[in-house]
Amino acid sequence: MKMKKEIMCISILLFLLLLYFRVDVSRANIIYVDANGGKDFTRIQDAIAAANNGDTIFIYNGIYYENLIIDKRVTLLGEGRDSVIIDGGGSGNVIIVRINGVEISEVSIRNGGPGSAGILLDNADYVTISHCKIEGTYYGIVLSSSSYNTIRENIISNSGNIGIHIDAYSHDNSVYHNNFINNGVHAFDNGYSNMWYNEELREGNYWDDYQGSDSDKDGIGDDPYPIEPATEINKDLYPLIQEYIGIGILHLQAIPQIQVPNKSVNISCRIVSNVNIKTAYVNITFPNGSYLQHNLTKLGNTSYYYFNHSYSLKGEYYYYVYAEDIGNSSITSDTKKFVIAYAPHVYFSYSPLQPTDLDTVNFVSNSYDSDGSIINYTWSIYDPILKKAIAKFYTSSFSYRFPDNGDYEVSLTVVDNDGAWNTTTKTIEIQNIPPVANFSWELLPPYYGKPYVGQQIKFYSQSYDRDGEIRIYKWNFGDGNVVVTGSNYTIYSYSKNGVFSVSLTVTDNDYGEASITKSITIYDIFPPSIENLTAYPNPQEAGSSINISCSIHDDVAVAYAWLIVSTPNGSIINVTMNFTGNEYFYKFVFSDPGNYSYHVLTSDVNGNKNSSSQQYFNIIVPPSPPSITNVSVAPDWQVEYGSDANISCLVIDNVGVASVVIELNGNKTMHGITDAMGNGLYYYVLEFPSIGSYTFKICATDVNGYANSTSYFEFTVADTMPPSIEQISYKKYMLQGWQNISCNIYDPSDVYEARINVTMADGSYINESMTKGSNYYYNFSCNATGIYYFYIWTMDTIGNSGRSKLYNFSVT
CATH class of the missing domain: 2.60.40.1930 (Macroglobulin (MG2) domain)
Incomplete structure (x- = not known):
């Protein structure tokens, strides 16, 4: 069986060699693809890459897991549509056609990606898709800006969305003798002048959901099949009653x-x-x-x-x-x-040989015919980017200015008096004229006569492009910073002084570039700033450290910062300040009391100097701890059980309070409402303390570590209030029968007993304990008519008791 198959394949190959025997002018070729190897290629896309316009790619039986892009005018011919399978692997469009004149036949196409097509015609005209099977894709075939195409004798089935979709920019397409089976929507035509039948044959397509009749039994439906979106034009006028299995010449x-x-x-x-x-x-x-x-x-x-x-x-x-x-x-x-006939010889020349997009290019035919004369010239200028011819001429010579730079294919086809023709094609490179780069700058206010560190400078381009426009401006400011923008200006400021090389590179719409470099000198004219100069604490006690600090900022860099202190005895202390980042500081310990003055002198690396104003601090003796006064417990040293205890005091220190702690069931920090030195009111809230007596004392420490504490204080927490009786509920007016009286009773020490006292309408009374559930309640029978009076009495576990007010209700 294997030998027979090999003999058959060899016979087909021999036939195809005969079939495609050619002379030079035909320029056709056959490329063979076999997934099992042994031929020119094992992958179809590789064959397309190697093909020339006009070639045939013959595909042997097999499964080809590929997503194809056809960008050459080739014929894709399978050995048979039931045995040559192109599988998209569930990703993207299986085949995309992006050039005119392609033929696809005898292949099966399946397994495209979500939202994708089995075959997408993308700006492709005069394409023929015939005798193929397209199944199990989201779209079967999609025509996007594609016209004059023929789709015939295909089986399009199981499309998840639409079998054939034609967009608004596609027209004059012919679709007939296809079988549409089990698609979400068989066809959608948003274009114009598209034919869903063959007018000459008066035959259309087979639609498996066609509901019309065939009264004359001619195999053609009596009623048209509507194509979505349904209009008077979008119709298959000759729908087939049975699947098309007719004869075909391919x-x-x-x-x-x-x-x-x-x-x-x-x-x-x-x-x-x-x-x-x-x-x-x-x-x-x-x-x-x-x-x-x-x-x-x-x-x-x-x-x-x-x-x-x-x-x-x-x-x-x-x-x-x-x-x-x-x-x-x-x-x-x-x-x-x-x-x-003997084919004519076709040649042409052009000048200039290195044209730009501003040049007019002159083309001249040098063709001749050895046995006759040339009677027709057809020139075509093809733009590979647009994938279409952009100009045609029909004389032996012409002049043309190309619309833009790039590579263009210029073809000349000549026909002689015998009807023979020949074609030649040259790729003409049209060069871009690069832009011209230039720029200048201006200083923005405030002005100080020359560019300075931190000043905003407006750099603006004076570049131009003769054959287009400038799209990108790339500024390199010479300090490590680069700005890329689409605007012809930018605003920039330097963070240091010096001489900088500023470069501008411009890119035009054709990606041509030009650069220019200029120098700019930036000056440092501002001294460092001195901010937040303070001495802490102030005043300070003799023998304790005082910290003098400030913030110093400079637009370039600080060279030094000196701290100059004048003592009460007239001596001068000059020290270099320590720093971390922009924060400068120095610590002193002075033993002599009195008033001290100080200021800071600083300079940047370029010699710009600044001095602070004179400041003062005091050294005092003798050292003393904070004072603690006005100690109190609210309310009145007697706290009702269930309430908070608020303990407060007043703490004052001549240097500064560092901490205030209360010793109450351990040490706890008190909160303060104070001034900058920490002097003021301090408090601590003891939440829901238990019944009993509490002792506490308060300790305060100043910034130099001197401490003071109070004697012990005592306060008590007691339960002196009776339970509260709330939310009493009952029927105020009722017929003879049962009355239910309920309420909620609360007490922090817990409720010991709750009783109800009722005076009946007949003068008798009851005094009974109430039942406790989710609340307290009492049920009793009211048989006598008249007015009933009641109140509720309760007592907590401490012995505090109370009663509600007197209530009444009426029984009729």
Whole structure:
């Protein structure tokens, strides 16, 4: 079985070698892809990369896990759509076509990504998709800005969203003889002039959800099939009642298309049908009007047919193929042509040889025909970025100015008096004219005569671009900082003085660059600033340290900071201050009491000096601890159980209070409402203390460590209040029957007893204990009519008792 398959493949290859035998002017080639190896490539995308425009990529049976991008005018031909599978792996579009004139047939496409297509035509015209299977993708086929395409004889099934989607920018597409099966929506056409049927055949597509009838049994539905969005135009006028399994002629071609006299031309095609072919012939019309009709030869057990013949008469030959199967389905191909002649020689030149996008380029044909004359010139200028021709000319020479820099493909096709043609293509590089860079600057206020550290400077570009515009401005300020902006100016300030090289690099819309560098001198003109100069504590006790501190800032750097102190005896102390960052300090210990003055002198690294104002501090003797007065416990040293105890005092020190602590069930820090020296009211709140007596004392320490404490104080916590009776509930007016009286009773020491006293309407009374549940309640029967009076009495576990007010209710 394996040997038979190999023989068949070799036969097909031999046939294809014959089929695609060519002369130089055809420039066609065949590239073979086999996933199992042994051919030109194992991956289809690699074959596309190696292909030239006009090549055929033949794909052998197998599964190809790829996402293809077709950007060359090639034919993608599978060995059979049931056996050549292109699997997108669940990611992205399976095939994207981005060029005109592509053909795709005899492949199965599946497993695209979420929201993606089996085949996406992206700005692609004149594409043919035929005899393919597209299944299990989100979109089957999507046409985006794509026109004049043909989609026929495909099976589009199980699309999660839409089988074929045509956007608003696509028009004049032809869709027929396709089978739409089990798609979310079979088709959506938002474009215009698209045909969902073949008008000549009066046949459309098969739709598995078509509900119309076929009263005349001709296989065509009586009613049109609406295409979403439903309009009068969006319709398949000839929907098929059964799935399309008809006959088809694929890849009809004559190789070579231009042949010299008395040499053979091979006409070949592929004829497909679900049943056997009984008739297949080619009809060829000669230049003199005579014609030849000849049966096609079938290659072995394949679907390939061919006719090989030589011709002596020069001129244009027109041919078509007719085929009919045993089910009497027939088809006639479109008419095509080949030429018997000596092809003309095609050449052209242009000047200047290195054009820019501001130059007018002159093109001249140097073509000639050895056995006749050239009668037609067709020039095409193709933009690979836009993927389309941007200009065409039909004279032997022309002049053209290209719209922008870049590579363009300029093609010249010449046709001679015999109808033979030849084409040549050159890539013309159109160069960009780079921009011109220049800039200047201006100083922003406040002004001090020259650029200084910290001053805002406006740098603005004076650059220009002759053939476009400047898009990017890159400023390098020479101090390690770079600014990239789309604006033609920027504002910058330097943090140090010196001479800096400022560079501007501009980039135009074509990515051309130009640079320029200029020098700027930045001066340091401001002395350091001195802020928050203080002596702490002030006053200070003799023998204890005093810290003099300040903040010093400079726009460049501080060189030194001197602290100068004048003592009460007239001596001067000059020391260099210590610092951490911008914070400067120095600590002294003085034993002589009196008034001291001090100031700070500082300079930056460039000699700019500053001096603070004169400040003062006092040294006092003798040292003394803080005073503690006005000790109290609220309320009145007697705290009701269930309330907070607020202990407070007044603490004063001549230097500064460091801490105040209360000794009460351990040491606890008191909170203060004080001035800057810590003098003021201090308090501590003891929350919900238990019943009993409490002793405490207060200790205060100043900033030099001198401490003072009070004697012990005592206060008591007692329960002196009776329970509270709240939320009394009862029926104020009732008929004879049961009355329920309830209330809530609260006491911090807990409730010992609750009783109710009721005076009945007949004068008798009851005095009973109330039942405790979620609250306290008492139920009793009221049989006598009249007014009833009651009150509630309660007592806590301490013995405090009380009663509610007198209440009444009426029984009728």
